Amino acid sequence: MNSDDHQLIQNCLQQKPDAWQKFVSQYAPLIYSLSQQTLEYFQANYSREDLEDILENVFLEFLKNNFKLLREYNPKYSLTTWIGVVVRTQVGRFLRQKKYPSQSLDVAYPKGNIPSKNAKQTESLKQIEQKEYSQLLKKALEQLPFKEALILQFAFFDEMDYKQIAKTLQISVNSVGAYLFRAKTKLLHILKKMGVEI
Numbered sequence: 001m002n003s004d005d006h007q008l009i010q011n012c013l014q015q016k017p018d019a020w021q022k023f024v025s026q027y028a029p030l031i032y033s034l035s036q037q038t039l040e041y042f043q044a045n046y047s048r049e050d051l052e053d054i055l056e057n058v059f060l061e062f063l064k065n066n067f068k069l070l071r072e073y074n075p076k077y078s079l080t081t082w083i084g085v086v087v088r089t090q091v092g093r094f095l096r097q098k099k100y101p102s103q104s105l106d107v108a109y110p111k112g113n114i115p116s117k118n119a120k121q122t123e124s125l126k127q128i129e130q131k132e133y134s135q136l137l138k139k140a141l142e143q144l145p146f147k148e149a150l151i152l153q154f155a156f157f158d159e160m161d162y163k164q165i166a167k168t169l170q171i172s173v174n175s176v177g178a179y180l181f182r183a184k185t186k187l188l189h190i191l192k193k194m195g196v197e198i
Contacts, residue, residue, distance in 0.1 A: 005079045009070050024059060027083060031058050033168070034084055034150075038091045041153055050094065057090045058083075080170040081147045088146055140190040148183035155180055 008026070011019035035054045039046045062069050073082055141149045147169070154160040154168065166173040 006075055009073065009079075013067055013070055020063075023062075028055060028059075030080065030168070031055055031083060031087055034087045035091055037150075037153065037158065038088055039094075041157070042091075042095060044095055044098070054087070054090050054094055057093070058086055061086060061090065078147075078170060080168075084150060084169075085146050136191065136194055140187055140194060143190050144183060144186055148179065148186065151176070151179050152183050152187065 008019065008023055012023050032051060032055055035051055035058075036046075039051075069086065073079070141152065144152070151165060151169070154165045160168070162173050162176040165171075165176050171179070
């Protein structure tokens with residue numbers, strides 16, 4: 001954590017004038033962006049109001065119990081990564097509250113247009129394999145540390161370049177490649193344990 005972040009947290013804990021407002025202004029765009037990206041990763045339907053609710057809940061979590069989370073923060077770790085963990089927790093709560101179910105037949109096939117057995121059989125094996133692999137990949141990503149899963153998501157799903165990833169996570173551009181290499185290595189190991197041929 002850089003010295004400015006550390007000082008800002010200390011100012012919040014000491015309840016200095018305008019410190020909390022500065023914290024909110026500085027990190028609201030990041031929290032909003034991470035919330036949106038996490039929801040999209042889980043393919044959840046959401047509105048702008050939902051994102052604003054999550055944003056508000058994240059900040060309320062920081063305020064709870066006299067800044068308990070801020071007091072417990074370990075400066076050894078990136079503040080951005082730590083905020084990302086809090087965001088992911090709040091998004092998880094949002095998804096559980098919404099109780100997103102698997103698609104029903106009525107949603108997947110509106111107006112009763114449910115494919116016949118013959119129509120189902122026309123779906124290629126390749127398409128089926130792609131769907132199965134996508135589900136396995138999602139499960140494998142969930143087993144990675146949050147920061148590594150996030151970097152893989154930024155690089156391969158959001159197609160962000162190294163500079164964009166570094167700016168979002170507040171790490172050096174040179175370290176992005178190392179993070180990606182470690183994350184990909186762990187991901188491949190997890191997939192192999194799941195029986196996926198690489």
